[in-house]
Amino acid sequence: MAVEPLIHELSKSERRAVRVPAPDVPATPLPPELCRETLDWPEVSEIDVIRHYTRLSQKNHAIDINMYPLGSCTMKYNPKVNEAVARYPGFAGLHPYQDPSTTQGVLELMHELQEMLAEIAGFKAVTLQPAAGAHGELTGVLIIRAYHESRGDTARTKILVPDSAHGTNPATAVMAGFDVVTIPSDARGNVDLEKIRAAVGPDTAGLMITNPNTLGLFDEHIVEVVRLVHEAGGLVYNDGANFNAILGIARPGDFGIDVMHFNLHKTFSTPHGGGGPGSGPVGVRDGLETFLPAPMVRKVEEDGDVRYEWHDPVDSVGRLHTFHGNVGMHVRAYTYIRMHGAAGLRLVSEDAVLNANYVLARLRDRFEVAYDRTCMHEFVLSGSRQKAKGVRTLDMAKRLLDFGIHPPTTYFPLIVPESMLIEPTETESKESLDYFITAMLQVADEVDESPEVVTGAPHKTEFKRLDEVGANRSLNLRWHPMAPEEAVVGEPAREAVPAD
């Protein structure tokens, strides 16, 4: 349904959504700068507020509307039971300054979540503090730095990062004070073993690897890669954002990983970013738990009694987040794990991998496949065939919007030209996968028969191509009301500015 943009001022003097009852205690006047008369706040009724936010919500795509195959981001459906549990007053009404004697329930939940994540990935201990994947990476690399420093090993200045890595990996290494050495991938999409062998040495602090990687492939030499880095005295960090393919099947701790972050907002079905906030717990192997951020929840058993308390690990890298991280996300992820159980989590990964391979098999004749292997939870197509006919991946992504589908990740991984990284996730039915496949095949037909339909897309969205570069360079988040006569319904589309 088309939603008419309403962009004029809604505020009307003296209009109210809520009337506060007269106080039954003596009233104290607010300082003048906090009084309504001096604040430039909108004055609106309840229905104005509801319509405003409902209208805004309809301008965006969401997993609750249709498929969202945004590779590497794991935009799976977030079960509503997570939300119901997070809203229990016993969780939602807590204050972080409460004495732990009054918050034993949530501490128990956090402790259990730490233990479950440690078990799932094969680690000794897990911190729940970091608020995102990138934040978990920073936490993990600071732990690697603290580990070397604790041994007086200060010559290790380099972190190796494969060229297929997510951009946050090199950014994290630099933020933590390291130099980045980029390692190329081989012809099968693994990290190039020979290049690792040549790069490691006494200046290697560690390697940040993503396994399965962002090409959707499990590194066939992971054990050897880890051995080479360990032999040189470095530690291995696993970017665990792509954990959705190996739940209950493989454990990074078992293939030698020292430190890893999880993305609760990817694998464990908590909301992402703007709908979030996120959560990026970090797990470490035996021997590194003393470096974890402070404080950690621990379980104390005394005289048949169990209680939970905060403690600071002895070599801690310090605090990475206010209070205890995004606790509401811990409640949601805990609920998700408990609802699935061990067998259910394994099924999540089996279905995610099956769905991705099904879509790949149906699309492989019409698009270039970047690495011709059985994929994990996602796969990469290249739009190079279509580009030769004058249609770019950006155009095809825009065309998918007309089908009500969020486009896949485009132009990442960087090492595949005109790339589309497609991650259907396990929560899509065969029917919705078929709908996506049909849309992709139709776009491929259009590239051959009527390319202008694709290069002129989208045709059905409220706005056409936005100036994405301009939006980035001159970000303007302030809304300015217009007079109703100025408001243009269905603003004309601006020309696209595709980056080349």
Ligand SMILES: *Cc1c(COP(=O)(O)O)cnc(C)c1O
């Ligand atoms: C999403 C992602 C990240 C970063 O996670 P954020 O929560 O967005 O900071 C890092 N690496 C990979 C492979 C990812 O997919």
